[in-house]
Each structure stands twice: as C-alpha cells, then as structure tokens.
Amino acid sequence: MVRVTSLLLQIAVTASVANAQLGGFFKNAFGGAIAQVPLVKQAPETVVAAKSQQLTSENWKSSVNVTIDENASEEDIQEWLLYFTTHPTNGTAQRNVTYWDAVYNDTVVTASKSSPKTRFGKIDCFLADSKDLCHSFFLTNNIPTFYHVATYYQNASVEIRRVPMYRNVTELNEQPAFMSKFLSEKEWKEIAPWTGIFHPFTGAAKGIAPLAGQALVYYEMVPQWVFMIGISLIGRTITSRIVGRNLATLDSPAAAAAPAPAAAPAQ
Ligand SMILES: *[C@@H]1O[C@H](CO)[C@@H](O)[C@H](O)[C@H]1NC(C)=O
Numbered sequence: 001m002v003r004v005t006s007l008l009l010q011i012a013v014t015a016s017v018a019n020a021q022l023g024g025f026f027k028n029a030f031g032g033a034i035a036q037v038p039l040v041k042q043a044p045e046t047v048v049a050a051k052s053q054q055l056t057s058e059n060w061k062s063s064v065n066v067t068i069d070e071n072a073s074e075e076d077i078q079e080w081l082l083y084f085t086t087h088p089t090n091g092t093a094q095r096n097v098t099y100w101d102a103v104y105n106d107t108v109v110t111a112s113k114s115s116p117k118t119r120f121g122k123i124d125c126f127l128a129d130s131k132d133l134c135h136s137f138f139l140t141n142n143i144p145t146f147y148h149v150a151t152y153y154q155n156a157s158v159e160i161r162r163v164p165m166y167r168n169v170t171e172l173n174e175q176p177a178f179m180s181k182f183l184s185e186k187e188w189k190e191i192a193p194w195t196g197i198f199h200p201f202t203g204a205a206k207g208i209a210p211l212a213g214q215a216l217v218y219y220e221m222v223p224q225w226v227f228m229i230g231i232s233l234i235g236r237t238i239t240s241r242i243v244g245r246n247l248a249t250l251d252s253p254a255a256a257a258a259p260a261p262a263a264a265p266a267q
C-alpha cells in the first residue's frame with residue numbers, strides 16, 4: 001500500500017514538473033506567445049462581408065481551382081488568402097479568436113485596396129461543413145491561422161503556403177499591415193510551398209488527410225501528463241523487473257528493503 005501511494009506521488013510530481021517544463025514549449029512551438037496589441041478601429045463590416053467568402057469542405061477546391069489557359073504567362077495566378085478560425089467560445093483554439101477575427105476583417109479592408117485581385121476566404125472550423133477541410137490542413141488547436149493559395153492559370157497547379165504570424169508587433173494595426181504587405185509585395189514567394197503526401201490537390205494520401213487530421217485532434221485532446229504517466233509507468237515496470245530479478249538472486253532482508261528505483265523522468 002505504501003509502495004502504491006509513493007508510486008502515485010512520484011508520478012504526480014513527475015507529471016506536474018513535465019507539464020511546467022513542456023507547457024511553455026508547446027505554447028511557443030504553436031505560436032501561442034505572439035504579441036497582441038489591441039485593435040482600436042473596427043473594420044467596416046459591409047466591406048468585409050462583400051469581399052470575404054465563406055469556404056467549406058465542399059466548395060473550397062472548386063473556388064481555388066482555375067480553368068487552364070494555354071496562353072497564360074507564368075505570372076498569371078489566382079490568389080487566395082485563407083483564414084481558418086473557430087467560434088470565440090470554443091476552448092480548442094490556442095490563439096485569441098476575437099483578436100484574429102478583427103485582424104482578418106481589417107486585413108480584408110486594407111489588402112483588397114493594395115491587392116484588388118486577391119480573394120479572401122474565411123473557414124469556420126467550428127461548423128460541421130468545414131471540419132474535413134480543417135482536418136485536411138491538420139488544424140486542431142493551432143487556430144486561428146492564415147494560408148496563402150496561388151493557382152497558376154497555365155497548368156491549374158495549386159501552391160499552398162502557410163502565412164507566418166507576425167511576432168514583432170509594436171504598433172496598433174501592424175498585423176493587418178503585415179498581411180497586406182505579404183500579399184502586395186508577393187513575400188509569399190520566399191516561402192516554400194506545401195508538398196508531400198497530404199497536399200490536398202496532389203498528395204498521394206490526400207484522401208485520408210481528413211482522417212489523419214481527426215486522429216491528430218484526438219491525440220491533442222489527451223493532456224500531456226497522461227503521456228508522462230505512461231512513460232514513467234513503462235520505465236518503472238522495466239526497471240523494477242530488472243532490479244527484481246537481481247534482488248531475487250540476493251535473497252536477503254536488506255536487499256528486499258532496498259528503495260524502489262526512481263521513475264525515469266522524461267526530459
Ligand atoms: C468581421 O466582419 C464580419 C462580417 O462583416 C462580422 O460579422 C464580424 O462581426 C466582424 N468581426 C470582428 C471581430 O470585427
């Protein structure tokens with residue numbers, strides 16, 4: 001009984017230490033620590049409503065696709081800025097949905113002036129008709145986020161790029177300005193497009209991407225400390241088996257009273 005209690009205590013300590021150490025890491029790795037400056041002005045909602053289109057799992061591919069034009073030049077592309085968001089009350093989003101929704105609205109107003117041909121698509125991952133699309137992009141709690149899509153009229157090939165979230169915000173409304181410049185200066189060309197088996201248009205495994213994305217959602221729903229307990233239990237079982245075997249051969253009361261090996265902390 002004493003052993004069980006001390007085992008649980010050790011697990012609890014290991015788990016909370018790991019949580020404290022890794023919590024910040026995960027937060028930073030997924031961009032949770034991006035600076036946020038309050039937006040003062042509210043984008044005119046009628047402009048946003050007119051320029052922004054609601055994309056769903058059903059309509060997004062036909063929306064970003066183009067009809068091939070043999071005579072088109074390499075520069076002839078159709079561009080989309082995709083904004084993936086969710087409902088502000090949904091606890092799965094790591095970033096401030098209210099804030100980024102306002103950044104998106106402001107970006108639509110600003111960027112539609114400097115890049116009049118760019119189209120703006122909003123995807124609400126909270127809605128059932130967009131879930132597959134969000135899972136295809138492996139968006140679980142790493143929302144809100146932006147993607148840039150360029151489709152060449154020459155060959156209808158689709159390039160998808162993740163838009164970096166600007167971290168160096170010191171001025172009001174700097175986020176929408178960053179997004180607008182990203183589009184008007186074609187800064188997206190400096191970013192490598194998405195390739196690989198899960199590419200929604202060309203990937204060999206594009207059909208199972210929504211399922212893989214869903215699996216990732218379940219994985220992320222399991223708190224990190226559960227994995228830590230799993231690791232420490234496995235480590236403990238293995239070490240106590242080895243130690244147990246050695247102790248059995250000694251067969252002395254002093255050896256039997258030897259303290260249990262410490263659970264291996266996951267570093
Ligand atoms: C953004 O614009 C949409 C459409 O006009 C509007 O419904 C929404 O409330 C706006 N969101 C914010 C945060 O301003």
Ligand SMILES: *[C@@H]1O[C@H](CO)[C@@H](O)[C@H](O)[C@H]1NC(C)=O
Pocket residue numbers: 061062065066067068156201
């Ligand atoms: C995109 O449009 C082209 C024709 O312009 C068509 O051949 C292709 O199948 C379409 N792609 C998708 C994924 O719908």
Ligand SMILES: *[C@@H]1O[C@H](CO)[C@@H](O)[C@H](O)[C@H]1NC(C)=O
Pocket residue numbers: 069070071
């Ligand atoms: C491309 O250009 C050629 C020569 O100017 C013309 O004959 C042809 O119809 C054009 N094709 C398309 C799809 O516009």
Ligand SMILES: *[C@@H]1O[C@H](CO)[C@@H](O)[C@H](O)[C@H]1NC(C)=O
Pocket residue numbers: 073074152154155156157
């Ligand atoms: C489509 O055309 C663009 C522009 O010429 C080119 O960069 C790209 O590699 C082409 N994609 C494919 C699949 O041929």
Ligand SMILES: *[C@@H]1O[C@H](CO)[C@@H](O)[C@H](O)[C@H]1NC(C)=O
Pocket residue numbers: 089090091092125126
């Ligand atoms: C948040 O969204 C997820 C998936 O989009 C859903 O399963 C969950 O029930 C939502 N949570 C709340 C509190 O609305």
Ligand SMILES: *[C@@H]1O[C@H](CO)[C@@H](O)[C@H](O)[C@H]1NC(C)=O
Pocket residue numbers: 037038039096097098099
């Ligand atoms: C999210 O952003 C909104 C608008 O900028 C702000 O009012 C709110 O306090 C923020 N919430 C959190 C939890 O930071």
Ligand SMILES: *[C@@H]1O[C@H](CO)[C@@H](O)[C@H](O)[C@H]1NC(C)=O
Pocket residue numbers: 168170
């Ligand atoms: C961040 O902003 C400061 C002040 O404007 C500037 O000196 C610095 O170079 C910027 N850093 C990056 C990475 O853009």
